[in-house]
Structure formats: structure tokens, C-alpha cells
Amino acid sequence: MTVAEALASRKSIRDFLPTPVPGDVIRRVLTLASRAPSGGNVQPWRIDVVAGTQLDELKAVMQRRLAEVAQGDHSEQPEYDIYPKELVSPHRDYRFKLGEDMYATMGISREDKATRLRWFARNFAFFGAPMALFCSLDRRMGPPQWSDLGMFLQSVMLLLREEGLDSCPQECWSVYPKTVGQFIGLPPERMLFCGMSIGHRNPDHPVNTLVADRAPLADFANFHGC
Numbered sequence: 001m002t003v004a005e006a007l008a009s010r011k012s013i014r015d016f017l018p019t020p021v022p023g024d025v026i027r028r029v030l031t032l033a034s035r036a037p038s039g040g041n042v043q044p045w046r047i048d049v050v051a052g053t054q055l056d057e058l059k060a061v062m063q064r065r066l067a068e069v070a071q072g073d074h075s076e077q078p079e080y081d082i083y084p085k086e087l088v089s090p091h092r093d094y095r096f097k098l099g100e101d102m103y104a105t106m107g108i109s110r111e112d113k114a115t116r117l118r119w120f121a122r123n124f125a126f127f128g129a130p131m132a133l134f135c136s137l138d139r140r141m142g143p144p145q146w147s148d149l150g151m152f153l154q155s156v157m158l159l160l161r162e163e164g165l166d167s168c169p170q171e172c173w174s175v176y177p178k179t180v181g182q183f184i185g186l187p188p189e190r191m192l193f194c195g196m197s198i199g200h201r202n203p204d205h206p207v208n209t210l211v212a213d214r215a216p217l218a219d220f221a222n223f224h225g226c
Helices: 003-009 023-033 052-070 091-105 113-128 143-162 171-175 177-184
Strands: 046-051 131-138 166-170 190-199
Touching (some): 052 177, 131 143
Antiparallel strands (some): 046 131, 166 190
């Protein structure tokens, strides 16, 4: 698989088959991904991989936590704002259309808030994926190191495609840093950045037909002297 093919076939998968992912595969992927660019070779990423019975335990922990939230317990604070408080056009429009397109694949109307909330809760069961990855970094790191995380995680996702696997990066896990941190043993000085679902896509689920739109080149690029 070429890099272009990996990029073209990578997308956020939201329903997975239960087929296990071998441990040697994720070890190989993470080792190769560590060649991702890193300013000053700081290499800020720290990774925790969860699978098997421990993943089942984490899902059960999250079910209990979500039940507590439903009862009004909002004591846990997110690590950061996933989106700007004032997301302006065209970025707001891109986000809105993605949500509408996703729910349309499953025939869930905008008015059916309860079903939409139940679907969103599947994030915290990793959409049925057999493996989960968490990415964290030292709290003293700044925006340049956050960009390093993005390059590392993109490398992971492309290498997973080369292995015939799929993924879904999930910043929503940063909403429950205490719950996740206690489970995987994050020290206080490390901030939970995101999670990621890893496995084989379910080819029969309609949500996996979704292909997010991308703006045309002319909308985001200017060329100077070329």
C-alpha cells in the first residue's frame, strides 16, 4: 500500500468487528510511528494500549461513569476545549455537515435527540473495537508538542491501514481524564490527549459508508512563486 492509498482509505470507523488485533502488530506500528517528526526530537507522546479483558473492564468502568453523569455528577473536568468556544465559518459548517451526514447514514433524524445521544455514547465503548490506544503528554509541554502528537497519531493511523486495520481517533476521551487516568495509571504530571479505537471495520454497518467532505484545494491553499 502506498502512502497515497493509505491516506485515501483512512477514515474514522465507528463500528468494528470483534476480530482481535495481535499485540505484535501494534508494537510494530508504534515503533515505526515513532519516526514521526518531532521538534527538537522531544518525542512528547506517551502511549497506553488496552485490549482483551482489561478493555472489557475499562468499558464497564465507563458505563458506570456515564451513569453517574446521567444522574448529575459533573465533577470531572475536561482536559481542554475540544473545539473553540466560538467556532466560526467555514469550520463550523464543516463540523455541522459531518454530523448531519453521519446520522443520515443511519436514518437518525435531527429531532431524535435521544437516539443521537445513545449513538454518541458508543464512543466510550470504542465502537466495539477490540483494541484501544490512549495518548498523553507531560503537562509542561506546549502547542508545538501537541502538533508532534498529531503527526505521531497520523503516522499510527496510516501504518494501521498498511496492516489492513482501521481506527477512529477520539478526543472525547479527554472529557474523562480522571476516570481513564486512574485505570491506566497516568501520573498527575501527564495530560490525557485522546483515545483511539483500533480494529477491523464492520463492512455491513451503514455508518462506515460515511466519507467526510474535504474542502477543495483553492479554499485552503495559496501559492507564491510556484
